[in-house]
Amino acid sequence: MLEEFIKHKTGILAVIENIETLTKEDIKTVGERLRMVREQLLSNSFNLVILGQFKRGKTTLINSLIGKEILPSSVVPLTSIVTILKYGEKIRCNIFMEDGSEKNVRIEELADFITEKGNPKNMRGVRCAHIEYSSPFLEKGMLLVDTPGVGSTFLHNTETTYEYLDHLDAALFLMSADVPxxxxxxxxxxxxxxxxxxxxxxxxxxxxxxxxxxxxxxAFNKHVLEEMGFAVNEIWPISAREALKAKTNNNDIQLSQSGLLNLEDALGRFLSLEKGKIVLNTAISKANRLISQVLSQIGIEKKTLESSEEELENRINTFHKLVANLNQDREDTAYLLKGESDKLCLKVEEMLKLFEEKEIPRIRKCLRNFFANQTIYKRSF
Known part of the structure; x- marks a missing residue:
């Protein structure tokens, strides 16, 4: 079974690396996301994303699963930044900023970066927080991801959660017993x-x-979920608050009554039996979605290029038409000018003919009279 897993994993990695190479230069965002899929597959890590409406107790549940109140919680909507918990020998808290920088902070300072109270509307520009903690629950490569609750008055928190959904491998969807x-x-x-x-x-x-x-x-919630198309084998009833108290006080009876042990057993079985399959299938699904995105983008660019080529052809045709019209105008003008010139020549010829017919005889007569008078004048002397 392990050999089969390694074989499939190697094949998937090869495909992802090939696609990553093809998209690295031209479609950088897709290439970067493929790199993240590849790195996650290499590390055998697994994102269990805690989702739900605001004030359903997501942060308290995570604290109860790891057995310590590390993440800040409150009676009002608090978590505003995606926070990822993973296994580490020592407790460590890294804040990743939107500008690409990273800072290490004390766990006591965490609330200043990941909560709505400490970092309203994410004014600090935090992308996410990573916390390392030596919890047995995290030892098998499980990454617990705390997300802001959806549906609160802080719309940006809802947007943050929806933006992270592409990264989930499995989800733990938290509902509240006091409301349907x-x-x-x-x-x-x-x-x-x-x-x-x-x-x-x-x-x-x-x-x-x-x-x-x-x-x-x-039963009511199960019916609604099944109507939505989900195959719901079981809904796990718990009290995260009581479970956290029980673990803090080492109270086994209270922990058993909280229902958390049943959920932990189910998660443990899932990690042992299904994690490998889910990791591979999730990597394939993510790669397929990114490939579809690449193909879609290529299609858009191709259409744009074809559109540009057609537009260029239209412009060339328009230019040729303008040149043809200009040549025609030139010919028409030359023709008109020639016609006017011919008319003018005819008119001049007519005027010269008229001059010849009327004025030349008169001039001749005047000249004869002039010379005749000159002769008479000479004789008188």
Whole structure:
């Protein structure tokens, strides 16, 4: 099974590298994203993205999974920046900025960069935060990704979450036991439907309800999800808040009652049995989406070039027509000028003929009279 995985992985990597080479110069954004897919495949890392509407308890759930309150949480919408947790021997917090720079900060300073309160509307220009922590849950290459809740008054937080959806390998979709699934949640689920083969549906805040109420809300949400086209094997009821308290206080009974152990077991089985397949399939899906994007962009550029060629041909034809019209105008003008010249010559000839017929005899007569008078004058002397 391992040999088969390595074989498929090597083949996928070769294809991605070839496409990456072809797109590196001309379509840099696609080439960069392909590089990220390749690096993730090489590292065998796996993005489990925590998604849900605001105030569903996503950050508290992550803290309970790793067993320590590392990420800041609040009773108001707080998380504003995508935050990625991965395994590390020592706790470490790196902030990646939108300008490409990176800074290492103390965990106590994290809230100043990833929360709406500390970094309103992301005025600091943070792209994402990476936290390393020595949690057994993260040891197998799992990357836990905390996202801003959708549907709050902070629209930019919703946009941040939607922009990250291309990076998910599997999703943990968190609902709240005290309210039925909402339209905002359904819209988010519709968006991720084709992006991943695995979604864990989790019902949080069960400590607010009694067992019968929990069963009722879970059944209702399951029905809605199935109507949307999701194959829902199970909805995992938990109390992330109680689980975090239990782990902090080493209270095994409270931890068992929180329901988190069942979810952790399901995630563990998934990592052991399905992670390799999902990693390969996700890499293929991401590569296919990027290839489709490349082909679409090439099609647009081809159409633009064809359009430009046609436009150029039209301009050349128009130019030729203008030249032809100009030549015709020149010929017409020459013809008209020749006609006017001929008319003028005829008129001059007519005037000369008239002059010859009328004026020349008169001049001759005058001259004869003049010479006749001259003769008479000479004789008188």
């Amino acid at each position: 699934i909402s339209q905002v949640e359904k819209e988010l689920l519709d968006t991720i439907k084709g992006s991943t083969q695995k979604i864990f549906f989790v019902l949080n805040k069960i400590d607010y309800l009694n067992p019968k109420e929990i069963e009722e809300i879970a």
